[in-house]
Amino acid sequence: MTTQNEKFEASEAHAYTPGLKVKKSTIVAKQRLLPIPGEVLVKEGEEVDFEKIVARAKVPGKPNVIKAADLLNIQAENLPVFMLKKEGDTVEEGEIIAKYTPFFGLIKRFVRSPVKGIIESVSDMTGQIIIREPPESVEIKAYIPGRVKEIIPNRGVIIETEAAFIQGIFGIGGERHGEICFACDSPEEILTKEKIDESMKGKIIVGGSLATLDSLIKASQVGASGIIVGGIKGIDLKGYLGYEIGVAITGQEEVPITLIITEGFGKMTMSSRVFNLLKEFEGYEAAINGATQIRAGVIRPEIIIPHKNNVMGEERSIEKGMKPGTLVRVIREPYFGKIGVVVGLPAELREIETESSVRVVEVKIDEGNIIVPRANVEIIEE
Numbered sequence: 001m002t003t004q005n006e007k008f009e010a011s012e013a014h015a016y017t018p019g020l021k022v023k024k025s026t027i028v029a030k031q032r033l034l035p036i037p038g039e040v041l042v043k044e045g046e047e048v049d050f051e052k053i054v055a056r057a058k059v060p061g062k063p064n065v066i067k068a069a070d071l072l073n074i075q076a077e078n079l080p081v082f083m084l085k086k087e088g089d090t091v092e093e094g095e096i097i098a099k100y101t102p103f104f105g106l107i108k109r110f111v112r113s114p115v116k117g118i119i120e121s122v123s124d125m126t127g128q129i130i131i132r133e134p135p136e137s138v139e140i141k142a143y144i145p146g147r148v149k150e151i152i153p154n155r156g157v158i159i160e161t162e163a164a165f166i167q168g169i170f171g172i173g174g175e176r177h178g179e180i181c182f183a184c185d186s187p188e189e190i191l192t193k194e195k196i197d198e199s200m201k202g203k204i205i206v207g208g209s210l211a212t213l214d215s216l217i218k219a220s221q222v223g224a225s226g227i228i229v230g231g232i233k234g235i236d237l238k239g240y241l242g243y244e245i246g247v248a249i250t251g252q253e254e255v256p257i258t259l260i261i262t263e264g265f266g267k268m269t270m271s272s273r274v275f276n277l278l279k280e281f282e283g284y285e286a287a288i289n290g291a292t293q294i295r296a297g298v299i300r301p302e303i304i305i306p307h308k309n310n311v312m313g314e315e316r317s318i319e320k321g322m323k324p325g326t327l328v329r330v331i332r333e334p335y336f337g338k339i340g341v342v343v344g345l346p347a348e349l350r351e352i353e354t355e356s357s358v359r360v361v362e363v364k365i366d367e368g369n370i371i372v373p374r375a376n377v378e379i380i381e382e
Helices: 004-012 068-072 076-082 213-222 234-241 272-280
Strands: 015-017 022-033 053-059 063-066 096-100 109-112 117-122 129-132 136-141 146-152 156-167 170-172 175-182 203-206 226-232 258-265 285-289 302-306 320-322 327-330 339-344 360-365 368-373 377-379
Touching (some): 022 136, 053 156, 068 096, 076 096, 175 272
Antiparallel strands (some): 022 156, 053 136, 063 129, 327 339, 339 360
């Protein structure tokens, strides 16, 4: 039976789906939290910069268990007798902490500390010694310059700033910042290693339609903070990382630069709107984060360019209704990153591979028409 809502949708061929945010000026708020309770180092209302440490905590060091009674070849209950150190004592790596020399010293058995740390326990039940390594300090930086809007006691802060805000479709690498500089003159141009030089150390390099493997390597060698580009080939990404990467969640890769892809995989001309907006802020200091999560709890790679140009009235975002003719991008496999045009919005529910019934959209891509769940596309705008 067709509901009134379905009749309306069929006649209007219109649906809503969120798109990537591309804003010239907006208020960006970032929550900066410690993984465990600790100390907040700033005050509400305080102005902070990119590198300001806003919170700090001490993470307990790793415990090291030593089977001391076995090493000394004694009964567990006798271990305390042969200890040279007691619970609470600090020890150095390699330091003798227990010894047993029977037969007038003819036999010598020692227990040495494998690490620097503190003796946490000496057990006469198990015959084991536990040495805990020194605590590690965990520090949270502001990430963006701005004003501390709110203090979260013992955990962190919320920082607010006025900034340009751009979301990408995919990225690798974590939080970094640097001055925006252009290596390409147009959104169609390919970013090659020849376009990167030593002057780009610490900067965020903006390319065009594609970043080559050689350009990623060169950017890393000169010490760039990041690259923003329209597309990248999967084989080059694998070559740079040294392993195959999934698209479910990223951001923790141990790479010297942060890479943000604005359009998708392959050679893909960067959106003129994104390219022109970045060009407008060339020379500005920006914060970037390549963290990407495609599944539940979507996280987008982001570019944040703090400024005080008072252009809030010009703010626009790519969020509007989807209808035939709308340009969209697919954000799930097997067509991840493909850009196409909506040609149909069937009113009836369709069963997908998971055996769920969902509303779908028909999209025309280069390879032909495809049918995908509406939740698997997002609107883009030129």
